[in-house]
Amino acid sequence: MTRKTTNNLKNTETVRRNFIDIIILTETWSRNNERFDTYKINNYQNFSVNRTTGDKGGGILVYIHKKYNAIEEDSKINDDIEFLLVKIFIGNELWHILGVYRRPQSDLENFLTELEEIISKTDVNRLIVAGDFNINVLEYNAKTSLYLDSLRSLNLHVTNGAISRDNSLLRNSGSLLDHCLINCNKKKFITLTSERIKKMSDHNMIILLMQLDKPVEFRTRLIKFKTDEKAASDDINWSLFNCEISSSHDNVDLYWESFHNLISNTVEKHTKKKIIRLPKNETTLPVWANSKYQSMLHTLNNLADKIDRLKVREKPCDSLELKYMDLNLIRNEYGSVIAKLYYKNKSLQSHKEAWKVINELSGRRKKKEQLLLYTDCGETIVDELVIANRFQDKFLSIVGQNYETDKLNNHSYFGSSMLTSFVFEEVTPVLIQNIISSLPTKSSTGYDNISTNLIKNVNELASIHLSNIFNLMISEGTYPNGLKTSLIVPIHKGDNKSNINNYRPISLLPCVDKIFEKIMFGQMSNWMEKNCLxxxxxxxxxxxxxxxxxxxxxxxxxxxxxxxxxxxxxxxxxxxxxxxNVNLKILMRKLYFLGFRSLAYDLIENFLTNRKQKVKYNNSFSYVGNIYRGVPQGANGGPFLFTCMINDxxxxxxxxxxxxxxxxxxxxxxxxxxxxxxxxxxxxxxxxxxxxxxxxxxxxxxxxxxxxxxxxxxxxxxxxxxxxxxxxxxxxxxxxxxxxxxxxxxQHIKCHVDKVAKSLASSINALRIMKKELPTSALKSFYFAHIYSHLNYCSFALLKAKSTDVDRLQKLQNKTLKIIQGLPRLFPTKELFCNIFPDSLSIIGIIYLSAIVMVKKAVETKDDSLPRITRFRESARNRNLYITPGRKRELRSDITHVGCKLFNQLPENIKSIHELSRFKKEVKSYLLQHTESLLRTRQFTSNLINL
Incomplete structure (x- = not known):
């Protein structure tokens, strides 16, 4: 391949294909003769087409033929349409290979409907439909005089045959391609296309080329697999009820394999392929809202143009303010439209749909973009399978390495050895049922393709077998190999998306593995807490x-x-x-010193060894790699084991x-x-x-x-x-x-106040947008999730804050509540909390509640997070706390001093409550009774309220 061709191939664009082999012939000119250089991509998932430039002889040839060994059996042939996103410059004209249609005559009606939709919804200038049985060659050659009459204006030579290296036609082995050009009469074109397709043989395929006045790119049709979980659950329950799985297995792997096969086969039986065709700029809106959304895009574009014109007139110093204003204006318009479209249809007024709008408006959900990775030589990697394998190579560079040296001999921080040993307790089906019921409802699956929803639907009968499997694991000291494979999804951390180093792995573990880990490491953690380890x-x-x-x-x-x-x-x-980076040998040695020995040791070691992982990127999966170090992430086991690793x-x-x-x-x-x-x-x-x-x-x-x-x-x-x-x-x-x-x-307290105020400002702006269309219930959900959570987090630290900082947060909270109810800006704060929101605490009430709960938690657990209140005493008359006074204001105004004073003012019936959740509820009710006093409080140390 020449240097010119190599440079051209660096500039590539992605095209999707299925059961089609692509060879790209790039025309290269020399001073003495002309020749073709061939570039073949062997991967069958994607291929790249380069765009040639230069003198008038430059062009592109795409050689397409069918993979005979892949479509010999009818069962392997489908009637889907593959959109091939290829831009081709023929002369100075831009053309698109829109699609390759396999066997359209088997579903002629759908094909014609598809074609008519393409013509009606795109600004089509000219269209070619070409079909043949053996080989289809699209060739442009400025020096060749062999043209079809109907294609003469394109300087496009379409034929069936082979091309020699000296650019001469060796032979014409078949009939010429069926072809036609679209004119002004689109209906006639559809009719002519239908007649041509009927004359084709049963195994023909069609290539569709389109020329647009304005180039429009299409996206490959999305193929989703939708499972009827209700029908699958009924079948699984029926199979389990009829005892199709024997509960007398002596081997964990065989028992799990039979259980998994029953569920996976049933799920596959009730899974259907759902094909969704979307334009490249698809939206998350429902189908009924797409047309209205498209009309609003025009309004947004006009708005952006007006802002751009304003930027030219403004001074440079105001550009940053204008940039912030641009974002708010566009989000105002965009958010109002989305909210109106969603909630105009009453069937979509659900909590889940409301959060879709909330996340869209608050900027917490970004559209998934096509990833392009770049190699060191500048080549663009667009193949999903290649990208998945590159991610796998990156992630395995750490966890896939064997230990070069054993550092156990140099280790001296094991601590004292535990005398007693830990023993796993047998579990009952009732415990399994409770754990499954507590799992979040999700349809996502791990490597085993079993979702949480499905397990919850078959909870009652499946828990019997899962308890038997876990008890068998305890007795054997082995973990099922089928649950040791993790599905890795790369998540972008920030910075350049084309850099593979800016991604971190997220593990998707099997649902059953999460259940077993919750049992295993829950028992281990309780034992360590009990023995103060x-x-x-x-x-x-x-x-x-x-x-x-x-x-x-x-x-x-x-x-x-x-x-x-x-x-x-x-x-x-x-x-x-x-x-x-956890060294498993060192970890197992530490667990042994902590008391995890015998069968418990064997089970944990078997759980950590022989693990595998594979990377999922879109619909492509990488090769399976072995894991030699590190703890599994995605469930309870990884964090607990790491805390054991550094426990000494x-x-x-x-x-x-x-x-x-x-x-x-x-x-x-x-x-x-x-x-x-x-x-x-x-x-x-x-x-x-x-x-x-x-x-x-x-x-x-x-x-x-x-x-x-x-x-x-x-x-x-x-x-x-x-x-x-x-x-x-x-x-x-x-x-x-x-x-x-x-x-x-x-003044780190003021820094925290500034951080909270900045977070609240953006959330309040989004809340003001949503107020136009969203119901009050959705606005309250947004308030507690994105505003109250910021006010409540570490609010006990604000006991040392100045009154101006507290007033600043109180004003932001007042503004939020007034927006929710549509109240005027000067509405009285006292009436707002006493009458309009009687169940909401003011910012000072939130601070006091947090401080009291922290003190109660430290007293009940005898925790030393608040060291000076560990020295307390209880008498028969009261349960007051006693603290060691400090010399400076730093200790007189912190959570220990003020929190204990507030705790001592509580009624005895509240102080005597040991259950933390009930205690918190009673304290909140007690503070709500003193709302007026809380609103008058400004300085915590000098004017501490007398509850």
């Missing part, structure tokens, strides 16, 4: 622990240091590919507090403010960092220094303090985000 500073994936508890602990450590006139160094660490970090000898939420690590080290102690500060910091580095190295984990950051809170500290890890300097920053809470060098 968990790291007390591990807040991830534990009962009554979470992000808010971790942030409360971080703020307490910071406030105590400031109360002692110290500064604080905070370092946020990032573990590179934390879950994927509690035994490290450090001067700092190490807060952990799964793989998120935050180091908090108090530092002396005196300049004379700067050397001591550096030594303490170096000691802790070296200890962490040695720990991660011995556990075969890698710290990502580029994503790790640190900040200093406090005054009079040496500004030249530098933090190094693995001989790399960790970047210093003014603010640090930890679990959604923003920590700053000073």
């Amino acid at each position: 968990h790291d007390r500073f591990q807040y991830g994936f534990r009962e009554r622990k979470g992000c808010q508890e971790a942030i409360a602990m971080a703020l307490n450590v910071i406030n105590r240091a400031i109360d002692e006139n110290k500064s604080v160094a905070i370092i946020s660490f990032d573990i590179a590919k934390a879950f994927d 970090m509690k035994d490290l000898s450090t001067h700092s507090t190490l807060l952990k939420y799964a793989d998120d690590l935050l180091l908090i080290l108090p530092l002396e403010n005196n300049l004379s102690d700067s050397a001591l500060n550096k030594n303490l910091l170096i000691h802790d960092l070296n200890t962490l580095r040695e720990y991660y190295n011995s556990n075969d984990l890698i710290l990502n220094c580029e994503k790790s950051k640190y900040l200093i809170i406090g005054n009079n500290l040496d500004d030249e303090l530098e933090v190094y890890l693995r001989k790399q300097n960790i970047a210093k920053c003014d603010s640090l985000m930890y679990l959604g809470f923003k920590l700053c060098t000073d």
Whole structure:
């Protein structure tokens, strides 16, 4: 292939095909003679066509023939239409190969309807229908005089035969192609096409070419497989009721295989192929709304043109404001139309459809775009199968590698060994039923093609067999091999979508695997909690622990240091590919020390070994790859096993507090403010960092220094303090985000208020748009999901906020509630909460409720997230809490001090409630009775309300 041809092939466009082999002949001119260079793509899923440029002799030839071995049997032939998105320049005219139709005569009526729809809905200038049995060649040659009369104006030579390398026709082995051109009379064209098709043989195919005044690209028809889950569930229940599966299996794999085959075969029996044909710019609107939506696009385009004209007149400094205004204007118009179209049809007034509108308006659901990956040589990869395989290669580069060295000999952080051993408890069908009922209702499937909906429909009978399988797993210490394959979906993280490094894998596990993992690791976690084996500073994936508890602990450590006139160094660490880099040998050794031995050890080891994965991209699947390291993600097992992996970090000898939420690590080290102690500060910091580095190295984990950051809170500290890890300097920053809470060098509470206010501003704007058409129930759902959740998250930290910051959030909350009810801007706040929304807490009520619940949770679980309230006593008369007072305002206004005072003011009947959910409900009702007092509160410390 010549250099010119190679360069041309880099500029490619995607075309879809099915059972068709494509060879592309690119015409290349030389000074002495002319010749054709052939480029063949062997992949049968996609092919690329290059567009030639240059002198008038340049063109493109597409050689299409049928794969005989793929369509010999009638069962392998379907009557679907494949849209081939090919742009061809014939001379200076742009043409499209619109489709290759196989056996249209078998369904002539549908084919003609399809053709008529194409003609009526597109601005067609000329159209060619060409059909033949053996070989179809479309050739352009400026020096050849062999043309068909009807195609002379195109300079297009259509024939059936072979082409030699010197561009001469060897022979004409068959009849010329049937062909016709579309004129002004489209009806006559349809009739002529029908007559031509009737004369064709049974195995013919048709190539359809179209020339447009304005090029329009079409998309391949979407083929979806829809399962009648109700009918499938009835058949499965009937089969299980008739005991078609024997419950006397002695082997886990055989038992699971028979159970899975019964379900999968029944599902396949009730699955039908559904073909959807959409234009390239399809919308998520229902069919009845498409026409109205298309008409509105014209309005939006005019609006965009007006804004562009305004930009030219405005000053450069206002361009950013105009850009923000553009987005709001277009979303206003677009959102109003979508809401009107959805809710004009009463049949679509459902909670699910409402959230479709909400996600569309709030910008939380983006359209899926066609992915184009680029190789190092500049080649564009558009083949879905090739893309899936490239993703598989990328993801397996970590989990698919064997251990090069065994680091067990160098490991010294196992901690003390547990004397007693853990034993799995047998499960009953009732427990399985409860777990299945608690699963979210989803139609997505894993590798086994069994959805959660289907399992929930056959819950009663399937739970019997699932309990038998799990109990057999316990007795044998083996895990079914059929549940060890994960389906990986690449998710874009950000930045350039063409870079494969900007994607992370998401695992779709089989539904039954999630059930078994919930049982297995639920029992293991309960046993560790009972024996106090968990790291007390591990807040991830534990009962009554979470992000808010971790942030409360971080703020307490910071406030105590400031109360002692110290500064604080905070370092946020990032573990590179934390879950994927877990060394399974080290993990199993640690689990043994924690007490998981004998059959429990065998079951966990069998669960983690011999796992496989395959990548799904659109409708293409990659090859199956083996996994040698890492814990499975997508269910309960992965996070729990990772917490066990770093559980012995509690035994490290450090001067700092190490807060952990799964793989998120935050180091908090108090530092002396005196300049004379700067050397001591550096030594303490170096000691802790070296200890962490040695720990991660011995556990075969890698710290990502580029994503790790640190900040200093406090005054009079040496500004030249530098933090190094693995001989790399960790970047210093003014603010640090930890679990959604923003920590700053000073006034981090105000930073958090700014973050919340910014989030509320965009949500309120979307709410104002939806108010035009959406019902009040949908607006309230949006309020609690996208506004109240931001106000409530870590609201206990706002106890230290200034009154101006609290008023700022209160005004945003008032604005939201007034928009929902359509009230005027100056509507009284007191009447708003007392009469219009009597069940809604004001922002101060939300803060108090959060603080009281956090204190109650710390007392009930004896948690040290709030250390100073662990020293409390109960008397026969009251259950008041006692705390150690602080010297500075930082401790007198934090959650420990104010939260305990609020807790002590509660009635005794509420304080005595042990169930947390009931306690929270009663406290909220109690605060609602004092709404007027809460609205008058401005400063928490000096004017604490007397409930």
